[in-house]
Amino acid sequence: MKKQILKYTCGIALIIILMTLPFVPVVKQYLAIPTQLNLYTNHLETIQFTDDNHPLDLVAEKGQEVVNIDNNKIKPENIGQTELKYQFKDIPVKKVNVNVDQQYQVVPGGQSIGVNLETLGVLVVGYHYIGEQQMGLSPGKETGIKVGDNILEMNDQKIQSIEDIGPIVKEAGETDQAIDVKYKRGNKTFQEELTPSFDELSDSYKIGLYIRDSAAGIGTMTFYDPITKKYGALGHVISDMDTKEPIEIKSGSIVRSKITSIQKGGTGSPGEKRASFDQNEGLLGNITKNSAFGVFGNLDHELKEGPLAEPLPIARAEEVKEGPAQILTVINDEEIETFDIEIISAIEQKNPATKGMVLKVTDPRLLDKTGGIVQGMSGSPIIQDDKIIGAVTHVFVNDPTSGYGIHIEWMLDEAEINYTDTLAQAS
Structure with a gap:
């Protein structure tokens, strides 16, 4: 005992x-x-x-x-x-x-940009039923093609736009032949035969699919490398508004954008920047990648300078700390301004991942104008202790004053910038 x-x-x-x-x-x-x-x-x-x-x-x-x-x-x-x-x-x-x-140093962005994406092949965004809705038929759906798939080829002909499909469907329908369709879903490629059906309402042959070959929107430039001319923007992937799936791109471009008005955000109702841009004018550069960490490419023309026009050092994930910081963004026309925020929490990430920090807008003027974080603000660079630490990515739906940010080093990795070689070129 x-x-x-x-x-x-x-x-x-x-x-x-x-x-x-x-x-x-x-x-x-x-x-x-x-x-x-x-x-x-x-x-x-x-x-x-x-x-x-x-x-x-x-x-x-x-x-x-x-x-x-x-x-x-x-x-x-x-x-x-x-x-x-x-x-x-x-x-x-x-x-x-x-x-x-x-x-390593890069130039902080903050510019509002228009984003134009051309999909890989054409993207299936819905089904069209031939005949009455309840009894109608969608040949594409019957074949096994799903919303979110990318149609790459028809009868060994590459499909690059919606205009490429019409003549092939018409010829197949009139000759009563099936179309050999090659399409992609995720990392897998499929090949099936698709037979068009005649639609009496339109007096033409149809395959029963709604498709899209491009997408456009606005965002914010995060950084660019003055030596390699590579850039990163948005901080998150661009998804199709119908399928909600990431858009697999063939090519794309970024152009100058002007903020015309702002819809203020509120609880349960995210706000947004409203902007104007011409897809054919004000070209800034191309888009070579649309990934979970943003859009990336190369600049062909100079960007409008902001309040921080000189290169700033980057901060690794472990250097980010809780406390005051600033973001660069545009809320009127093309004027880049600095606004105060607070880093509420920072996650020290050893491997690439989104949502690396939680931030809160504290600047009274920005809160009055936008209500906090709004759509179109994604990619706004975050500055702390004279270093670029990341970019704004998402807003909390129930609290528009707060949101997530991504660590800058993951965006730099996605931009495929070789730090050592770049520094050697600069020295």
């Missing part, structure tokens, strides 16, 4: 010790020391993870030329990698891997 009581008492004591250890100053500082540290050569401030009374000493294991250590303070000196260790009376306690890079 006494042994059981002793065992129980020791167990409780051990639990109490484990629960209180993280609050002990020495242990708390030990836990605050990272195992991986990324620094930049143009980082002027020194970094210290322990106070002057801490019993641990910091020394460099190798690569002493990479960083300078003075009184347990770390300052980057040269590009390279090194290992530091904290020790207690020559006994190693914790190792820190340090990587020092030259800081």
Whole structure:
């Protein structure tokens, strides 16, 4: 009985010790020391993870030329990698891997842009029933083609626009022949035979599909690289308004856009920027990718400069912190302005993912004009401590003052910018 009581008492004591250890100053500082540290050569401030009374000493294991250590303070000196260790009376306690890079810089955007996308083939957005709705027939649906599929070829002829389909359907109908259709769904490609049906209402042959070959909208430029001329915008994928599926593109372009008015957002009712742009004028560049992290391509013409026209360094995900920040966006014509926000929470992401931070609009003028985050604001660059940390992506439907942001490094990866080569070109 006494042994059981002793065992129980020791167990409780051990639990109490484990629960209180993280609050002990020495242990708390030990836990605050990272195992991986990324620094930049143009980082002027020194970094210290322990106070002057801490019993641990910091020394460099190798690569002493990479960083300078003075009184347990770390300052980057040269590009390279090194290992530091904290020790207690020559006994190693914790190792820190340090990587020092030259800081990569891009120009923040904020410009309102018109986005034009040409789909890969033509996109199926619905079914058309030949005859009465209840008894009608959709040949395309009967074949197995689904909403969201992309029709790529008909009778070995590439389909690039809606106009390509009409003559093929007419010829097949009049000769009573099936059409060999090649279409794509996700990563899979299918090939089926589709026989058109005669529609008495239109006095023509139909395949029973509603299709679309292009899409357009507005968004905000996030950044561009003045050396490679590559850019990133929006911060999220563009989906078809009917199918809600991401649009697989053949090509696209971005053009200058002017904000003409704003529909203010409210609870349960997202607002939007209303803009004018000409698809054939004010061309800025092409679109080569529509991904989960935005649209990307190359600039062919100069952008309108904003309040931050010079390149700014980027911040890695682990550098983003809770607290004040700013966004660059347009709420009138083409004027780029700076507005205050607050980073409510930041998620340190090791792998690419959307929704890396939660933000809240605090700027009184922006709240009065838009109610917070509105459609068309996606891609607005987020600036914190004179660094680009990410872009606005989504609004909370029940709270238009708040929304999500994406970390800038994931957008840079999607833009396929080689940091090392780019920095070498600049030096």
